[in-house]
Amino acid sequence: MAHTADDMFQIRFDENNQEFSIIGSMRPQRAEDLDGCARLFEQSLRSVTGTLYVNVKRLVRLNNIAFRVLADLMVSAVGSRADLRISVITSSVVGWSTRKFASLRDVNQNIAVEEYDSEFYPGQSFLEEGEFIPILRTQTKLTWRHERGILPRHGMKPGLLVADICCGIGDFAVLAFKEFAPARMVALDHSRSSLAYARRVAGDFGIQGIEYVYGDASEMLLEDNQFDFVTCRHSLQVFDRPELILKELFRICKPGGRVYITNEKNSHCLGEPRADTIQWTYNEVAALWAHFKMDIELGPKSRRYMLDAGFDDVRMESFMVTNLDGDPQDFADVIQSWEDVYAGRMAVERGDSPEFIERFRRGFQDHIFAALHPKGYAGWPIWVASGRKPA
């Protein structure tokens, strides 16, 4: 950690990944204040072959003095070594950084600048372009009936500092806010359209206590050890590397606090009558998600993920959303929205044949049939896990 009068930043070099990271706020008064950083950069270069990655994803502030020092270091490094490339990795979460560092590409073409989160996980376009909004609305309506009773068993109670990471359109945050009256609530997501929606909903309900934040769950700008209770619902299953998110959830949770996650195992969705076609379709859903590097089967694996991430007192339970929970039409609406996105968009993008898509759609329609049938039963199972960050 390097400190100067009015700024604070960390610099690190990871030799395995050839990655030089700068985190925090870098606002020196004089260029010489960055001599330590310059020394580490030059030392690091000695062990680098090929490409050096300069990670500024969590560099939140940078004054002109610091930018000039970093720019000089990089430009002179590539200028003096023909074999060397530098790739600067920025994030859209820090608004100015891609634009600022992009100017270095014009100075030397061996410097590349990449905004890593514009295409950083395979299912991103499905999740961030607003198509999931109707799905998330109806899903939360159904799951909340169960979770409002489950949450206290995992440590939720009034007066806590709570964060909902990957909050989507924020319905859960609003419901939890109203039910459990947290002392503070932060809700973070990487979809601008979902956050805009969330802010509008909170405004309509006259709720002012939720801070909606644009961010990347795998590299949050939130500080360590801040929250008593961190939730992350239906989201580890959309990442190709869920352990990275879990590491961040662990980091922002206070020692002694708890992290609460929910995930699915879609192949266990069920219905009667027409059980077989329903089963076939949901096995195919799992394969389709896997094609896009998402694991909609993650639910029962949560315990392992939590233990591997360092949590203790891991509690696990599952519940089944069914057509009998309330109005069966609500259940049918969820299934219809799955069909629209999974068959109407994802299968098409995978290049599936019209015959496959027709058969794929049939299972969703049969699930709806089971849900609305006077003697039918339809279910969607969900796994809850929570763990305590050791004190």
Ligand SMILES: C[S@@+](CC[C@H](N)C(=O)[O-])C[C@H]1O[C@@H](n2cnc3c(N)ncnc32)[C@H](O)[C@@H]1O
């Ligand atoms: C399946 S949705 C679940 C949303 C919400 N938790 C719910 O249960 O309704 C997954 C959410 O993760 C968000 N997300 C995906 N990648 C993210 C990232 N790197 N950082 C923050 N949010 C992300 C998506 O924008 C989406 O809102």
